[in-house]
Amino acid sequence: MQSIVSVRxxxxxxxxxxxxxxxxxxxxxxxxxxxxxxxxxxGKTTLISVICGIVNPSEGEVLVDGKNIIGDFRATRSMIGxxxxxxTIDSFSTVFAALSFSRGLFGKAxxxxxxxxxxxxxxxxxxxxNRIVELSGGMKRRVLIGKALAHQPTVLFLDExxxxxxxxxxxxxxxxxxxxxxxxxxxxLTTHYxxxxxxxxxxxxxxxxxxxxxxxxxxxxxxKLGKKQLILDLVEPLSSLPESVLAPSLEVxxxxxxxxxxxxxxxxxxxxxxxxxxxxxxxxxxKDMRTTQRSLEDIFVKLVEEA
Amino acid sequence: MNWHGVKAIYAFEMERTRRTLMQxxxxxxxxxxxxxxxxxxxxGSRIQQVDGISYGAxxxxxxxxxxxxxxxxxxxxxGIYFPKFTGTIYELLSAPISMFEALLGYVGAAASxxxxxxxxxxxxxxxxxxxxxxxxxxxxxxxxxxxxxxxLFGFIIGIWANNFEKLQLIPLLIVTPLVFLGGSFYSASMxxxxxxxVTLFNPVLYxxxxxxxxxxxxxxxxxxxxxxxxLVFLTACLLIVSWIFRTGYHIKK
Numbered sequence: 179m180q181s182i183v184s185v186r187x188x189x190x191x192x193x194x195x196x197x198x199x200x201x202x203x204x205x206x207x208x209x210x211x212x213x214x215x216x217x218x219x220x221g222k223t224t225l226i227s228v229i230c231g232i233v234n235p236s237e238g239e240v241l242v243d244g245k246n247i248i249g250d251f252r253a254t255r256s257m258i259g260x261x262x263x264x265x266t267i268d269s270f271s272t273v274f275a276a277l278s279f280s281r282g283l284f285g286k287a288x289x290x291x292x293x294x295x296x297x298x299x300x301x302x303x304x305x306x307x308n309r310i311v312e313l314s315g316g317m318k319r320r321v322l323i324g325k326a327l328a329h330q331p332t333v334l335f336l337d338e339x340x341x342x343x344x345x346x347x348x349x350x351x352x353x354x355x356x357x358x359x360x361x362x363x364x365x366x367l368t369t370h371y372x373x374x375x376x377x378x379x380x381x382x383x384x385x386x387x388x389x390x391x392x393x394x395x396x397x398x399x400x401x402k403l404g405k406k407q408l409i410l411d412l413v414e415p416l417s418s419l420p421e422s423v424l425a426p427s428l429e430v431x432x433x434x435x436x437x438x439x440x441x442x443x444x445x446x447x448x449x450x451x452x453x454x455x456x457x458x459x460x461x462x463x464x465k466d467m468r469t470t471q472r473s474l475e476d477i478f479v480k481l482v483e484e485a
Numbered sequence: 486m487n488w489h490g491v492k493a494i495y496a497f498e499m500e501r502t503r504r505t506l507m508q509x510x511x512x513x514x515x516x517x518x519x520x521x522x523x524x525x526x527x528x529g530s531r532i533q534q535v536d537g538i539s540y541g542a543x544x545x546x547x548x549x550x551x552x553x554x555x556x557x558x559x560x561x562x563x564g565i566y567f568p569k570f571t572g573t574i575y576e577l578l579s580a581p582i583s584m585f586e587a588l589l590g591y592v593g594a595a596a597s598x599x600x601x602x603x604x605x606x607x608x609x610x611x612x613x614x615x616x617x618x619x620x621x622x623x624x625x626x627x628x629x630x631x632x633x634x635x636x637l638f639g640f641i642i643g644i645w646a647n648n649f650e651k652l653q654l655i656p657l658l659i660v661t662p663l664v665f666l667g668g669s670f671y672s673a674s675m676x677x678x679x680x681x682x683v684t685l686f687n688p689v690l691y692x693x694x695x696x697x698x699x700x701x702x703x704x705x706x707x708x709x710x711x712x713x714x715x716l717v718f719l720t721a722c723l724l725i726v727s728w729i730f731r732t733g734y735h736i737k738k
Contacts (some may be wrong), residue, residue, distance in 0.1 A: 192738060198702040233738050252487070255581040266572035270504060271497075283658025325576070420640045 182364045188238035198224040202387040211365040216385035222368040226335050230260045259331030263338040265318045268443035269311035277328045284329035296324050316347045336367040352378050386482050404437040408439040411466040423456040490582035492589025504515045513552045521613040535672050536703040541614040546697040547669030549606050553599050554635050558656050561595035562637030584730040595636035624699035630715045637722035644735050663689045673705040707721050
C-alpha cells in the first residue's frame, strides 16, 4: 500500500541534551489507522510534533505524500490535521468561530456549510454559538477534533484523543475515527488505552525511550505474540493433577473445577491433541471448553519490559 | 501567500478587541480624558502657552503618542504571548502559514487597533481643546509608522516573554518612563541645557516632536531627524523579528 507519511532516520535532541527520538523510521500507509503505543515520555508526542511542524527535527527527514515537511511545508501542513493531547483552545471564542478560524488559518476559504456538517457529525451543532468556556471537557475535546477537521485534512493525528473522556464518548469517538478512515483519511493516534488500539487500529507501533520497537499489523502482532489459553470446565473437581497429564503449561484452578492450558499459536505442535488423549486416558471428563488470547496489553507490557 | 490565514489571525485579534472593548478602547479614552482634566485644565491654567500654543492643545500630540505606544506594545505582545501561554500556538505552528504571514496578522491587527484608538483620542481631545492639524498627511504617516514600529516591538516582547511579569517589564519600566520624559507634556526647550542634552538620548522625543510638528509646526528637533529616527527604530524591529523567524527563538523547540 502507498505511504502517505515517511519518517526517515528521524532524531530529536532538545537543547538540554535529552534525546527524545533516536533514528526513527516509519512508513504510514494511506488510509490506515495506526496506533502508537508507549509509556509516558516514550517520544510519541515529539514524533507527532515534528511531523506537524511544531518541533524542529535534529536529524533525518519526514515526507508527507512525497513532499518534505520543511521545504514544502505549505503543501504538507495543508494535508495534516492535529488534535493535541491537552485541551488547548481559546476559551472565549464560540464553537463555530473556533472552527472557522482554524479553516482560515490553514488557507481555506470560508465554508459555513462544511463547518456545519463537521459540527453535526460531532454532535456540536446545538452548541455552535456557545463560548467554549461553557462546554464540558468531552465537548471541548470534540471541538478540538472539529478544529483539526475544519480544513479537510487527509492525514489526522490524534494525540491521546480519549484521555479523560467517559466510556460512552470514547465509543462515539471510535465510531467517528472509523468513519473518517472510511472516507479516506489516514489516522495516526497515540494512546495509553491499549483497549483503544485493539479496538480500532489496523497497525500498532510500539514506541519506548525514543525508539520504535516494532510496527506490525494488529492481527499479525496478536497472532505472533499473543499466546492462547484453552480452558476446560471439569465435570468433577480435581484435588491435584494425575502424573500422566502433568505439563508445565497446564494449571488447575484453586477450586479444582477448571484446567487451563497455555499454548503458542505459532508452534508447530500446540500439544492440544496430546492433552486431550492424556485427559481421556486419566478419566478426566469436561463439560465445557473455551479459548482466550493474550491481550494487546499483555504484549505491550512484555515488549516494553524487555526493551 | 496564505491570505486566508492572515485574515483569520487579523479577524481573531480584532474580535478579541471587541470582546474586551472596555479594556481596549474605553479605558485609554477615559485615562486620556483624565490627563486633559489634570494637565490641560488644572495645570494648563497656570501655563498659559508653550511656543505660542495653548498648553491644552500642546499636549494633544504627546497624549496620542502616549496611548499609541503603550497600546501598540500591549496589543501585539499579548496577541502572540497568550497563545504561547495557553498552548494554542500549536495550531499556528502546524498551519501552512509562514511566520511573516503570521506577523502580518498579529502586527496588522495591533496597529489597526492603535490607529482606531489614536483617532478616538484625537476626537476626544476635540471636546477639550480646539484642534489644529497643519499637515494631516504627515500626521497620518507618523501615526502609521509609530503604530507599526511599536506593534513590532510589542510582538518581539511577546515572543521574548516567558511569563506575565516579563510581558509587563519593558512597557512599565522602560517605555512608559521614556514616553513621560520624552516631551509628552512639555517642550524640551523648557528644560535646563543639561537635561535638554539628556533628553536627546530618548528616542521617544523624536517621535513626539515630529508628530507635534505635523499639528503646530513646532518641534524640539528637526522633522527630518524625527522621521529618520522612526525609520531606524522600524528597521531595528524588522531585523530582530527576521532573526526570530530564522532561529525560531522562543517559538519552536
